[in-house]
Amino acid sequence: MSEDDGRVPAPFGTRDVAINGIEELGPYRVFSCSDPAGPVPSAGQFYMLTGAERWGGGVDERPYLPRAISVLAAGDGQLSFVIEVVGPGTGRLAELVDGDRLRLLGPLGNRFRPPAAGLRPILCGGGIGVAPLAMMAQQLVAEGREVTSLLGFRDAEHAVGAEFIAGAAVATDDGSVGHGGLVTELLLAELDRDPSAVVYSCGPPQMLDAVRAISVASGVPAQLALEAPMACGYGACYGCVVKVADGSYRRTCVDGPVVVADELAIDWLGGERSQ
Amino acid sequence: MSEDDGRVPAPFGTRDVAINGIEELGPYRVFSCSDPAGPVPSAGQFYMLTGAERWGGGVDERPYLPRAISVLAAGDGQLSFVIEVVGPGTGRLAELVDGDRLRLLGPLGNRFRPPAAGLRPILCGGGIGVAPLAMMAQQLVAEGREVTSLLGFRDAEHAVGAEFIAGAAVATDDGSVGHGGLVTELLLAELDRDPSAVVYSCGPPQMLDAVRAISVASGVPAQLALEAPMACGYGACYGCVVKVADGSYRRTCVDGPVVVADELAIDWLGGERSQ
Amino acid sequence: MTVDLCGIELAHPVINGSGTFDVIAARRVFGAAVDENFPFSAFVSKTITLEPRLGNPPPRLFETPAGLINSIGLPNRGVVGYLEHDLPELATLPVPLITNVMGSDADEVGQLFEALEPCDEIAAIELNVSCPNVKTGLDIGADPAELSKLLAVVRPKTSKPLIVKLTPNTANVALVAGAAEASGADAVSLINTLRAFAADPTAPGKAWLGGGTGGQSGPAIRSVALAQTSAVAAAIELPIIAMGGIANAANGRQFLDAGARVIAVGTESFRDPLAGAKIAAGLLS
Amino acid sequence: MTVDLCGIELAHPVINGSGTFDVIAARRVFGAAVDENFPFSAFVSKTITLEPRLGNPPPRLFETPAGLINSIGLPNRGVVGYLEHDLPELATLPVPLITNVMGSDADEVGQLFEALEPCDEIAAIELNVSCPNVKTGLDIGADPAELSKLLAVVRPKTSKPLIVKLTPNTANVALVAGAAEASGADAVSLINTLRAFAADPTAPGKAWLGGGTGGQSGPAIRSVALAQTSAVAAAIELPIIAMGGIANAANGRQFLDAGARVIAVGTESFRDPLAGAKIAAGLLS
Numbered sequence A, B: 001m002s003e004d005d006g007r008v009p010a011p012f013g014t015r016d017v018a019i020n021g022i023e024e025l026g027p028y029r030v031f032s033c034s035d036p037a038g039p040v041p042s043a044g045q046f047y048m049l050t051g052a053e054r055w056g057g058g059v060d061e062r063p064y065l066p067r068a069i070s071v072l073a074a075g076d077g078q079l080s081f082v083i084e085v086v087g088p089g090t091g092r093l094a095e096l097v098d099g100d101r102l103r104l105l106g107p108l109g110n111r112f113r114p115p116a117a118g119l120r121p122i123l124c125g126g127g128i129g130v131a132p133l134a135m136m137a138q139q140l141v142a143e144g145r146e147v148t149s150l151l152g153f154r155d156a157e158h159a160v161g162a163e164f165i166a167g168a169a170v171a172t173d174d175g176s177v178g179h180g181g182l183v184t185e186l187l188l189a190e191l192d193r194d195p196s197a198v199v200y201s202c203g204p205p206q207m208l209d210a211v212r213a214i215s216v217a218s219g220v221p222a223q224l225a226l227e228a229p230m231a232c233g234y235g236a237c238y239g240c241v242v243k244v245a246d247g248s249y250r251r252t253c254v255d256g257p258v259v260v261a262d263e264l265a266i267d268w269l270g271g272e273r274s275q
Numbered sequence C, D: 001m002t003v004d005l006c007g008i009e010l011a012h013p014v015i016n017g018s019g020t021f022d023v024i025a026a027r028r029v030f031g032a033a034v035d036e037n038f039p040f041s042a043f044v045s046k047t048i049t050l051e052p053r054l055g056n057p058p059p060r061l062f063e064t065p066a067g068l069i070n071s072i073g074l075p076n077r078g079v080v081g082y083l084e085h086d087l088p089e090l091a092t093l094p095v096p097l098i099t100n101v102m103g104s105d106a107d108e109v110g111q112l113f114e115a116l117e118p119c120d121e122i123a124a125i126e127l128n129v130s131c132p133n134v135k136t137g138l139d140i141g142a143d144p145a146e147l148s149k150l151l152a153v154v155r156p157k158t159s160k161p162l163i164v165k166l167t168p169n170t171a172n173v174a175l176v177a178g179a180a181e182a183s184g185a186d187a188v189s190l191i192n193t194l195r196a197f198a199a200d201p202t203a204p205g206k207a208w209l210g211g212g213t214g215g216q217s218g219p220a221i222r223s224v225a226l227a228q229t230s231a232v233a234a235a236i237e238l239p240i241i242a243m244g245g246i247a248n249a250a251n252g253r254q255f256l257d258a259g260a261r262v263i264a265v266g267t268e269s270f271r272d273p274l275a276g277a278k279i280a281a282g283l284l285s
């Protein structure tokens, strides 16, 4: 998926927009902003976000660089995002309140490709990975496609994230909501039932790797939206690479974040730390 | 004034207090906090202040170090301060709102000494230098002393700072309020009228130097509260020095901020930049 | 505000730091706007080596107080791939092209110079001497004598203006700059990243970066960059391209005042791809 | 958590960086609490020289992104004044005293060592080798050979444990540490401040600091300090006292994991005089 598949150019340079809607959903924080100047993003794309004021000054004097955040929903010149706080960058983004200015660059990256005719789309996600899948679900439903959504979470607290996709089946690690176990167990059951599907996936690296392995083993195509630490988001720093099948490295920001499962090297997770 | 004149020890280490009162007065911002754990400060003393959250992230990723701020008033476990924004540190302090936590160290430094019997106290200040003088005025009035207060400001906007000291005579550079000219012209007139006085002064370096020169020339004693860029405020860094009469350097934070006029080297301003 | 850099006329004094802006990727992301509003008055390529390099395994980045450690490992197609794939795209740039190269010895550098020699699209060569000398373990550019030896061999192999990009990891950068000047360099650029280590926050004692150590950039190193720029400006007559933590026009102005002819923006472009243009505009106003 | 530093037993691994805590002033400001809750397991004096020094004219400080440049200029009473005025006050400290000294040549350093030799209150000497060599302009500690020559002369002049405080402004600090080890040092400490320049924001091209150039400290230099600590730990067997931007226990832990036996807190003490105690407590928990 490294060709540019007709993506619309992003405005060159950052722009400041105002936050105009905040919502807490359990451990997640959803916020919206008005972005009349920006092109309409597609599911899978992301923005580099910075608080326009006081970005920095957190633990260890961070954050300093912008943070990559998937678009959750878009329309009518509005964008929304969902954040899970894991460090100083997401922490600062979650502190922003209505009226604060957000600095953004984007939309960036490629996007999920539409399912081939006859293939049933299955969305399979984990944790904060629900964001691009929620947007994909909306796109697919708008096109009249039937969607199967499978979402995995740590526990009941996080499982409220399932609300982002209507009708999603849920798995939790601790069994407190839905299936007790891995979301990929739900995926295997679905594929058992009917393998003529295409899988769209986003979530923690271990989950994505399981989806990759299932896709490779079963021949069911899968599009994986990857995460990687990013400094720039537009191909300038070469920092966000992932190892691909031929042993070389590919930039997640410009040749991703969406990759086809069999494009990844089998040991693509090797350089990753357990988070 | 380098001996310790019975100052009360400051608590060892910073403490966090809550801001519980904010007031705008023209270009000045006054804020109060409750500090039940701290000793009662005296006029001339100061605190090193930091916003407990998000100190940093301003222009050039500053502020990083705490900022020295004179105490404006104290009593009943409350402290108040007045800020004029000149850079990232004062800017951040001025952003703090009710309920925000302020980190403070102090009270630090020496203090204005009481006037000798028979000497009439004249307070002579400029700009934000009004803060320690306002506290000194209160102390003197509480002791039943009559006080002459002379305050100089840039313009009418800043001259609202005269409200910190009841009954102060005002000079402005642009003549928009009170005497048009330097506050030291008012001081000379007062000393002409009755030279058996002691001058307490705080303000911009050029003003303090003029007061110093008047004191040295007239023999009227003057106590000057100096400002210097400070990293620590408690004598650790040796960064805040001022040149004294014997040609050596003295730390403003522990052997000041109050110095007697004739203790300063004539060229003490030499290393200073015009601000 | 036009600036002469070794005979190349630049519209303003702001260029990019090598390896911190990929115009080919930027065109894919931002389209024609990149060329219409090109942020730099010259474009410096990332470092090209003789053979292709994959670069280091991830993670390659670590955010620090007011900066960034990178351990990218100079991924590039090698000089043949560069000439074949990249140069045609770079030839259409609206600004002069400076090609940055690195080799581990005089032989490699010489071959690189010879390969670039016929390309008229390349206005100048920037030689990155932060390559560790296999024998001493020091960067070649850390030692004035080593650098002189290298330049004596390779300088004659190119007719293009030669910019030597010094390493900051040395005891006295002015001595090294002096050696570059005496050995025929046409300009020097500095500073490259400071040797830095990122500890894995999750595994005590382990390196976070796939490449082991890395290089610190960003505002954290600005004061060191300014000190080295001043020291070099006092020691040599050559034009200086200065960089290191420049994030706004006021920062840039300080480097120009310290004696730089041209300034380069690196890490700040990651925060805003238009940083260079904004800084140039700020310098003009 | 007790730590052995060249035979000196420390209650925990956190000491102060030379010149960043003045216990005599702290007692004036904070009273008896300083001794009752002393933040460090040993106290390192500021640098003492043979002759008294006034230090540099102000301004002496410049705040930078995530750090500080200082140009204090080593004000001190000279070794005679130190022994007469400061030592009696320091002798009552609740922790061992390490006296930091600097001299511009072997003769000066030798005299300093001899002057301190009879003082039982001094548990160890830290030798600051960031002094510029008048002939080469480099810091004495920037060159392994220079340092070996110096130590060959002065090492025999003290029976106290000798800590060599290395300069970070060198191409390969591990080589210098190796020279210190081979020449009889009992420990090394690092890093001192990075050579830095602060431009006067109000006067283009002028230095802000009264002393001209200065030294960068604080979190901005932490990644460089970690890299140098790792490199030195890999090269020598001596105990290492590591510092540079340590602001919390997690930072400190990374230096210990990188091979330091003891860590020192400098600039962070300016933000909170109890920083050392808080970091020590954090390491224990």
Ligand SMILES: Cc1cc2nc3c(=O)[nH]c(=O)nc-3n(C[C@H](O)[C@H](O)[C@H](O)COP(=O)(O)OP(=O)(O)OC[C@H]3O[C@@H](n4cnc5c(N)ncnc54)[C@H](O)[C@@H]3O)c2cc1C
Pocket (backbone or CB within 6 Å): A046, A063, A067, A068, A069, A070, A071, A081, A082, A083, A084, A085, A086, A087, A088, A089, A090, A091, A128, A131, A226, A227, A228, A229, A230, A257, A273, A275, C061, C062, C063, C064, C201, C202
């Ligand atoms: C394309 C894309 C889309 C994304 N979409 C979303 C989204 O929609 N919502 C969302 O919440 N997140 C999203 N993320 C993830 C988000 O970008 C990261 O969680 C965020 O960058 C973390 O920043 P932080 O400062 O909060 O945490 P960090 O402190 O950066 O910590 C994150 C992890 O990185 C490691 N790490 C890396 N560098 C450092 C360092 N210098 N110091 C300490 N630890 C470090 C740590 O192990 C830590 O666990 C997305 C990422 C990508 C690439």
Ligand SMILES: Cc1cc2nc3c(=O)[nH]c(=O)nc-3n(C[C@H](O)[C@H](O)[C@H](O)COP(=O)(O)OP(=O)(O)OC[C@H]3O[C@@H](n4cnc5c(N)ncnc54)[C@H](O)[C@@H]3O)c2cc1C
Pocket (backbone or CB within 6 Å): B046, B063, B067, B068, B069, B070, B071, B081, B082, B083, B084, B085, B086, B087, B088, B089, B090, B091, B128, B131, B132, B226, B227, B228, B229, B230, B257, B273, B275, D061, D062, D063, D064, D201, D202
């Ligand atoms: C004892 C004492 C009492 C004080 N009391 C008060 C008070 O009651 N109210 C009050 O408002 N102020 C008071 N001050 C002054 C206050 O501490 C300073 O104005 C404050 O530290 C400035 O910080 P800043 O970040 O806002 O500005 P800075 O950016 O620090 O700028 C202040 C000036 O310092 C220079 N400067 C120094 N370092 C730098 C740097 N790194 N970058 C750029 N410029 C630099 C600049 O020329 C600038 O004009 C007092 C100071 C002292 C010493």
Ligand SMILES: Cc1cc2nc3c(=O)[nH]c(=O)nc-3n(C[C@H](O)[C@H](O)[C@H](O)COP(=O)(O)O)c2cc1C
Pocket (backbone or CB within 6 Å): A237, A238, A239, C016, C017, C018, C019, C020, C046, C047, C068, C070, C072, C074, C100, C128, C165, C190, C191, C192, C193, C216, C217, C218, C219, C221, C243, C244, C245, C246, C264, C265, C266, C267, C268
């Ligand atoms: C991600 C990254 C990659 C870099 N790659 C190169 C490179 O290929 N060649 C080179 O000479 N310098 C390289 N540099 C160094 C920069 O050109 C520049 O010298 C340094 O980052 C300091 O400037 P800054 O603080 O503005 O980033 C790189 C820096 C970064 C941050």
Ligand SMILES: Cc1cc2nc3c(=O)[nH]c(=O)nc-3n(C[C@H](O)[C@H](O)[C@H](O)COP(=O)(O)O)c2cc1C
Pocket (backbone or CB within 6 Å): B237, B238, B239, D016, D017, D018, D019, D020, D046, D047, D068, D070, D072, D074, D100, D128, D165, D190, D191, D192, D193, D216, D217, D218, D219, D221, D243, D244, D245, D246, D264, D265, D266, D267, D268
């Ligand atoms: C204001 C100041 C004064 C210093 N004085 C000395 C000194 O006298 N002798 C010395 O060896 N190091 C001195 N240093 C260096 C520190 O001991 C320490 O090596 C350096 O600051 C790095 O640590 P930090 O980042 O924790 O401050 C000084 C540092 C500062 C900031």
Ligand code: FES
Pocket (backbone or CB within 6 Å): A229, A230, A231, A232, A233, A234, A235, A236, A237, A238, A239, A240, A241, A251, A252, A253, A254
């Ligand atoms: S984030 Fe910089 S290249 Fe991908």
Ligand code: FES
Pocket (backbone or CB within 6 Å): B229, B230, B231, B232, B233, B234, B235, B236, B237, B238, B239, B240, B241, B251, B252, B253, B254
């Ligand atoms: S501010 Fe540090 S010694 Fe005065």
